[in-house]
Amino acid sequence: MTPIRLVGRIVLRIIGAVGAVTLFVGRGLFRLHPFHGRALAGQLVQIGWLSLPVVGLTALFTGAALALQIHSGGARFQASDVVPAIVAIGMVRELGPVLGGLMVAARVASSIAAEIGTMKVTEQIDALVTLSTDPMRWLVTPRLWAAVLTVPVLVAAGDIIGIMGGWLVGTRSLGFGSAAYLANSAAYLESWDVLSGLIKGAAFGLIVAASGCWWGMRSGRGAEGVGRATKSAVVAAAVGILAANFVLTGLFFE
Amino acid sequence: MIRTVGLHKAFGPKTVLAGVDLAVGQGESLCVIGQSGTGKSILLKCILGLVAPDGGQVFWQDRPLDAATRPDFFRRFGMLFQGGALFDSLTVWQNVGFRLRQRMPDARARALAIEKLARVGLGPETADLMPAELSGGMAKRVGLARAIADDPEVIFFDEPTTGLDPIRARRINDLIRGIVTETGATAITITHDMDSVRAIGDRVALLQDGHIAWDGPVAGMDRAAPLAGFLGRS
Numbered sequence: 001m002t003p004i005r006l007v008g009r010i011v012l013r014i015i016g017a018v019g020a021v022t023l024f025v026g027r028g029l030f031r032l033h034p035f036h037g038r039a040l041a042g043q044l045v046q047i048g049w050l051s052l053p054v055v056g057l058t059a060l061f062t063g064a065a066l067a068l069q070i071h072s073g074g075a076r077f078q079a080s081d082v083v084p085a086i087v088a089i090g091m092v093r094e095l096g097p098v099l100g101g102l103m104v105a106a107r108v109a110s111s112i113a114a115e116i117g118t119m120k121v122t123e124q125i126d127a128l129v130t131l132s133t134d135p136m137r138w139l140v141t142p143r144l145w146a147a148v149l150t151v152p153v154l155v156a157a158g159d160i161i162g163i164m165g166g167w168l169v170g171t172r173s174l175g176f177g178s179a180a181y182l183a184n185s186a187a188y189l190e191s192w193d194v195l196s197g198l199i200k201g202a203a204f205g206l207i208v209a210a211s212g213c214w215w216g217m218r219s220g221r222g223a224e225g226v227g228r229a230t231k232s233a234v235v236a237a238a239v240g241i242l243a244a245n246f247v248l249t250g251l252f253f254e
Numbered sequence: 255m256i257r258t259v260g261l262h263k264a265f266g267p268k269t270v271l272a273g274v275d276l277a278v279g280q281g282e283s284l285c286v287i288g289q290s291g292t293g294k295s296i297l298l299k300c301i302l303g304l305v306a307p308d309g310g311q312v313f314w315q316d317r318p319l320d321a322a323t324r325p326d327f328f329r330r331f332g333m334l335f336q337g338g339a340l341f342d343s344l345t346v347w348q349n350v351g352f353r354l355r356q357r358m359p360d361a362r363a364r365a366l367a368i369e370k371l372a373r374v375g376l377g378p379e380t381a382d383l384m385p386a387e388l389s390g391g392m393a394k395r396v397g398l399a400r401a402i403a404d405d406p407e408v409i410f411f412d413e414p415t416t417g418l419d420p421i422r423a424r425r426i427n428d429l430i431r432g433i434v435t436e437t438g439a440t441a442i443t444i445t446h447d448m449d450s451v452r453a454i455g456d457r458v459a460l461l462q463d464g465h466i467a468w469d470g471p472v473a474g475m476d477r478a479a480p481l482a483g484f485l486g487r488s
């Protein structure tokens with residue numbers, strides 16, 4: 001095979017895969033009738049509520065570490081008093097959505113892929129079809145919407161907890177006054193900073209749920225197949241989040 | 255009523271179905287036997303479109319069974335999967351009443367589900383268990399209850415008695431026979447168990463090397479040379 005052919009074949013593959021995933025996500029999101037409300041409610045709890053501890057802890061430690069870093073780094077150019085503002089902007093625009101998204105990817109993409117993959121290899125997906133129920137609407141749609149709706153909420157919670165992490169460090173060991181710290185946090189924060197982070201959260205939620213569902217539905221046979229699907233789902237979700245973050249940051253702030 | 259013409263399926267280099275022609279008439283009970291791994295389950299899945307065949311056609315009531323006719327078909331259809339295929343996230347009664355819940359309140363679906371569980375020999379105390387809490391044989395019977403829950407006109411049973419003790423197996427055979435004769439349902443049953451064939455089959459077909467190697471009435475199978483191995487007189 002000539003190199004040009006090889007490149008051509010790879011490009012075609014990639015275009016095909018992107019098309020297939022787009023179609024899959026589009027179908028999953030917008031074919032809403034019949035709508036399985038009970039399944040959505042269950043997923044809102046699974047994906048949103050139960051991820052809160054992980055995302056909260058991640059944000060807390062990140063905000064705290066950020067405050068320490070900026071304090072010591074900022075001291076080099078006499079800027080340590082902007083710690084609260086930079087922690088707030090850094091959390092809200094970047095670290096809240098990205099780290100929150102990555103933690104959700106680890107927790108949720110894997111469990112979705114494992115659950116759907118297991119259903120596939122134990123013929124439960126086939127059984128759904130014979131019971132006149134579309135697996136896309138029953139399994140995929142509730143998960144996609146639950147993630148799109150809850151991850152921004154998780155990001156918002158993470159933003160607040162992260163800023164509080166910075167506040168804890170700032171007031172306990174960096175010598176800030178409590179009220180002054182909070183006032184400085186809010187002073188430089190614009191609403192677009194917050195909103196852009198929440199939009200990122202929705203996009204990352206979609207990426208997480210979509211890769212879990214996609215790989216789960218394509219799981220190979222047996223326990224090995226499910227294991228491979230789970231691994232692929234987490235890797236795809238994490239890489240997808242970081243790539244999407246770069247693209248969205250460019251769109252929002254350039 | 256259901257007819258396959260030249261069904262073909264290969265996985266990579268391995269041909270599983272090499273032109274299967276099979277027909278089952280209205281109200282008839284057909285048993286399909288064959289060695290493990292010959293493609294009996296795949297045959298059912300190709301008929302249902304769960305696995306896309308590489309070639310051949312399936313007809314239902316003389317119309318092609320395809321994307322257009324399948325929704326109608328599935329509404330009158332029930333299937334027991336080889337491994338039970340119960341939904342892990344739902345309780346036993348929610349599994350059995352899965353289809354019923356789509357068109358009636360939960361309380362009624364539950365009552366009907368408990369009735370169907372009783373038919374397969376499971377008491378009402380099983381209704382609220384999760385599938386993970388069941389033994390293999392129990393899961394199979396719950397799967398059977400789910401298959402018959404909505405009084406289907408066409409039923410596929412993939413190894414209904416495998417993994418059951420002989421007494422339960424006989425009860426399940428009687429149950430299937432009863433359903434098929436009472437409701438006039440059309441049934442295809444896959445089995446390794448010749449007692450099952452005798453109990454529930456009108457006709458029996460042997461799947462071998464991707465073809466139907468023998469096909470005839472159950473009454474005549476004792477004289478059929480190709481079935482000798484299955485009947486234990488090799």
Ligand SMILES: Nc1ncnc2c1ncn2[C@@H]1O[C@H](COP(=O)(O)OP(=O)(O)OP(=O)(O)O)[C@@H](O)[C@H]1O
Pocket residue numbers: 221265270288289290291292293294295296297336
């Ligand atoms: N998705 C698949 N990919 C590759 N090979 C497959 C796949 N599904 C089934 N096979 C192969 O097809 C063959 C037939 O499988 P099938 O499950 O139909 O066997 P069976 O006749 O039902 O056997 P048993 O009596 O053990 O249930 C097997 O050899 C199996 O390995």
Ligand SMILES: [Mg+2]
Pocket residue numbers: 294295296336412
């Ligand atoms: Mg089988």
